[in-house]
Amino acid sequence: MPAQDYPSSYYVATAKGVPALGPLNGDETADVCVIGAGFTGLSAALHLAERGYSVTVIEAERVGWGASGRNGGQLGSGHRKDQRTLEEKLGLEWAHRLWSLAADGLATVKDLIARYEIDCDLKPGVLHAAWKHGEAAWFQDEVDHMAREYGYHMLRFVPREEMREMVDTERYHAGMLDMGGAHLHPLNFCLGLARGALAKGVRIYEHTPALDISRADPARVRTPNGTVMARHVILACNAYLGSLAPDIAGRIMPVNNFIVATEPLGEARARSLIRDDVGVQDTKFVIDYYRLSADGRMLFGGGENYSGRLPSNIAAFVRKPMLRVFPQLADVRIDYAWSGTLAITMSRIPDFGRLAPNILYAQGFSGQGLNIATLAGKLMAEAIAGQAERFDWMADVRVPNFPGGTLLRYPGLIAGVLWYTLKDRLP
The missing domain is CATH 3.50.50.60 (FAD/NAD(P)-binding domain)
Structure with a gap:
C-alpha cells in the first residue's frame, strides 16, 4: 500500500x-x-x-x-453518556430521540460494511468492565433499565466470577456485555x-x-x-x-490518546486473555480499551494527554496501564505504538x-x-x-x-x- x-x-x-x-x-x-x-x-x-x-x-x-x-476500533451502541444521564440532563423524550439516532448509527455502520463489502474485521460484542466494586450494581440496573425503557435486550450483566473467565485479569468487579456493539479495523x-x-x-x-x-x-x-x-x-x-x-x-477540546499493538500472541494465548474475542473497555475516567486483532495481537489503548507534546516513548507509556490489567504480558514485545487526536465536548x-x-x-x-x-x-x-x-x-x-x-x-x-x-x- x-x-x-x-x-x-x-x-x-x-x-x-x-x-x-x-x-x-x-x-x-x-x-x-x-x-x-x-x-x-x-x-x-x-x-x-x-x-x-x-x-x-x-x-x-x-x-x-x-x-x-x-482509534480503538470499538463500535458502541449508544452515546458517550449513558441513557440515564441523558434522561437527567435532557428529559425522557430527548433521551429517547438520541437513543434512536445512536441505534441508527450502529445499524448504518454495519449496513455500509455489508453493502460495500468492506473488509474490516468486523466482530460482535463490547464488554464494559467495572473498575470499582460499586459499579457492579449500576451495571445490573443499566441492563434492566435499557430493556424496560428502550426495549434493548442486547445487554447482559456479567458477575465477577464469570468476568474473570471472560477476561484473564483480577482487576474487574463485574461486567456488562453488549452484543449489539462490535469492534473492527477502523x-x-x-x-x-x-x-x-x-x-x-x-x-x-x-x-x-x-x-x-x-x-x-x-x-x-x-x-x-x-x-x-x-x-x-x-x-x-x-x-x-x-x-x-x-x-x-x-466547543471542543483536542485530546491525544495512545495505543499499542503487541507481537502476535498465537490463538491459544490470545483467547486466554479475552475468551470471546469481544472489545473491552473499563469504567475509569481515562479509560483503558482493548481487543484482539485479526492476527492475534493485543491492541491496547490507555492514557491520554492534552497538549501538542506527545510522550517520548509511547510504547512505554501504554505498557504501564496494559500491565496493570495483564501483568502476564510483561514478556511480550510491542511491535507498534501510536497516538491519535480526538475531540471532546464539555x-x-x-x-x-x-x-x-x-x-x-x-x-x-x-x-x-x-x-x-x-x-x-x-x-x-x-x-x-x-x-x-x-x-x-x-x-x-x-x-x-x-x-x-x-x-x-x-x-x-x-x-x-x-x-x-x-x-x-x-x-
Whole structure:
C-alpha cells in the first residue's frame, strides 16, 4: 500500500486498498463540498452521492489520516453518556430521540460494511468492565433499565466470577456485555467508505487543506491551489478544525490518546486473555480499551494527554496501564505504538449545527466516533436533501464552550482530569 504520509501504526501496516489521490489543482463546482475525509466526511459524501448529489471532498492529509484511522476500533451502541444521564440532563423524550439516532448509527455502520463489502474485521460484542466494586450494581440496573425503557435486550450483566473467565485479569468487579456493539479495523472501514464514495462519483482530493470558507450562497472554499464553489459545505474536521471556524472551536477540546499493538500472541494465548474475542473497555475516567486483532495481537489503548507534546516513548507509556490489567504480558514485545487526536465536548454530547444556512458541521464525538461520526455524515446528507428533522434533534441540544475558549480550556481540563484520575485510584 502507499503508506507515505500516514503515521506508523498497526492499522497502516495492515491497510487494504488505499487510494492514491492527488491534491486539488484548479477550480471546480459541486453541489456539496465536504471538508475532511474521515468517518463523518466520507459518510456524508457517500450518502449524498447515493441521493444523486455531486460531491467534492478535500482532505488536508490522507483519507483516514486522523482519528478515524487510528482509534480503538470499538463500535458502541449508544452515546458517550449513558441513557440515564441523558434522561437527567435532557428529559425522557430527548433521551429517547438520541437513543434512536445512536441505534441508527450502529445499524448504518454495519449496513455500509455489508453493502460495500468492506473488509474490516468486523466482530460482535463490547464488554464494559467495572473498575470499582460499586459499579457492579449500576451495571445490573443499566441492563434492566435499557430493556424496560428502550426495549434493548442486547445487554447482559456479567458477575465477577464469570468476568474473570471472560477476561484473564483480577482487576474487574463485574461486567456488562453488549452484543449489539462490535469492534473492527477502523482504517480499513474508512478506506472502504472512500472506495464506495469514489465508485459513486465523489471527487476526493488529498493534501488539500481548506484555507477559508466564504459564508455566501454559493459558498467558496479556498485551498492552496484551487477553489470549490458549492451550494452547501460540510465541516467534518473534528479535532483538526484549527482556525477554520473560530466561532465553534471553543466547543471542543483536542485530546491525544495512545495505543499499542503487541507481537502476535498465537490463538491459544490470545483467547486466554479475552475468551470471546469481544472489545473491552473499563469504567475509569481515562479509560483503558482493548481487543484482539485479526492476527492475534493485543491492541491496547490507555492514557491520554492534552497538549501538542506527545510522550517520548509511547510504547512505554501504554505498557504501564496494559500491565496493570495483564501483568502476564510483561514478556511480550510491542511491535507498534501510536497516538491519535480526538475531540471532546464539555458535556460529552456531540456538537451539531450550522455556521450559515448552507454550511453544516458536526464535531466533538468524545470517543464514540465510529458510531456517531458515521451517523453525523448521514444526518447532514439528510438535512441537505431537505429532511433536517433528525439533524435538528442533535443541533438543538446545546453544547457549551469550554471556559476560557481555546486559550484557557487546557488548564481547566487538566485540573478536572487530575481530580477524576485521583478518584479512579480510590476504592
